[in-house]
Amino acid sequence: MLPRGLTGRIVLAFGGLATAMLLTVAATLFVVLHQLHEAEIRDSLSRQVAAVVVTLAREPATQWDATLADTGASLAGDGGYILVQNPNGAVRLVAGTPSSLQVPTGQSGRTSTSDGKAFIYVEAGRNVANARTIVFALPDRSVQLAFGDLFPALIVVLLVLTIVGVPIAWLLSRSLTGPMRRLANAAAELPAASGQNNPLPLEGPAEVRVLTQRFNAMANELGSTRKEETQLLANLRHDLRTPLTSIAGFAEAIADGTASGERATAAARTIVEESERLERLVGELGVVERLRQGPAALRPEALDAAVLLTGAVTRFETRAHAVGVAIEASAAAPGDPALTFTGDRLAVERILQNLVENALSVVPHGGHVWLRAAPLTMPERPPGISLSVTDDGPGFPPGTAERVFERFYRADPSRAGDGSGLGLAIVREMARAHGGEAWAENVAPQGARVTVLLPLRPAVSGAVESSAPASNSQVEPQN
Secondary structure, three states: OOOOOHHHHHHHHHHHHHHHHHHHHHHHHHHHHHHHHHHHHHHHHHHHHHHHHHHHHHOOHHHHHHHHHHHHHHHHHOOOEEEEEOOOOOEEEEEOOOOOOOOOOOOEEEEEOOOOOEEEEEEOOOOEOOOEEEEEEEEOOHHHHHHHHHHHHHHHHHHHHHHHHHHHHHHHHHHHHHHHHHHHHHHHHOOOOOOOOOOOOOOOOHHHHHHHHHHHHHHHHHHHHHHHHHHHHHHHHHHHHHHHHHHHHHHHHHHOOOOOOHHHHHHHHHHHHHHHHHHHHHHHHHHHHHHOOHHHHOOEEEEEHHHHHHHHHHHHHHHHHHOOOEEEEOOOOOOOOOOEEEEEHHHHHHHHHHHHHHHHOOOOOOOEEEEEEEEEOOOOOOOEEEEEEEEOOOOOOOOOOOHHHOOOOOOOHHHOOOOOOOHHHHHHHHHHHOOOEEEEEEOOOOOEEEEEEEEOOOOOOOOOOOOOOOHHHOOOOOO
């Protein structure tokens, strides 16, 4: 099982790496030391054999056994032996006590006896003294000598790994666990935090820095969202309190008989109007919830912009006439290409509905509302259709043309009417769900215009964040 903590895993990784390095060094050193000691034993034995051969060359053959016996006494003391093979193939032991008498082939090398003991041997020569072969052998202690030299070397290597590896492991662990611990503490404090949070320092490896940067962005977004939620709840309380107070008051007046006759009828009519207002608010909140799905909630179909504008004018003509406002849509000239595009019919109709309702709520008696559609191409955007609603009302207060698309934002009561403050926010979000955009501006000499750009085909990737285009690409009102 791996340790649960990052520090434990780093220590385990370094321990495993150190063990692997130690085993590799030990195996390499053992091979080298074994070969060195084996060569050292063979060289020592070769020097002794060379000395004996020189001595035998100076003596008569009758003295050889005595000379070999003297040399063999030294070898036997070290555990070695001397064998002599006569020309007839007979083998006799001159010195030592090997478990078997076998003359190996080759001038030198390694051999073993019947009891499994390993020896290093050197032949004096098969043609020395009437073709006799003399073999000198010493026990092969190269393995024991190699192990004897290996352990001190491993202790040194282990000390070096400990002295170097432990600080590196500690520094690495600290560089990782420090930022991660700060991230964990900051994440634990997020549910209780309010407003903006102080960004965490970008420290540690590149991956940890990226994680910290994204956490800072998430925390900042969460803080902004909480502020928006606080504002939303405050606006909801405000928007719900007025119609609920009116409904409760008039209903109580009807119930206790305070309002009777025409007053009861007027009270009932007010209750109906306030109920419809609440219903519109709930409906708009439902649209906001649907918009969270982005392009997945769209049901695209082929649409004709001119037909949509005509339908919007037809729906609002009666209401506009009741408040003394003229509403009209620009008709396509004969021979002009059809303004067709692909989009969600309900979403586009809701865009036009919100824009017209917003205009009618601010235009004074005798004012005008113009609806227009036109092809529009903007830099870094696919070709699209612009839908604009222009009025000659009071316009937007300076510096509020961008903020009017925020949910529940009301720059000026003169442009708020009895709406919920969600209308333009829904317009922009629906436009972005199609891959388009919406922007607002004031027009000269008086009035305001809101324009929505919808691509000829909805963008699959979803909303596109961008600022409003330059004023030279806007559509002038129809007078």
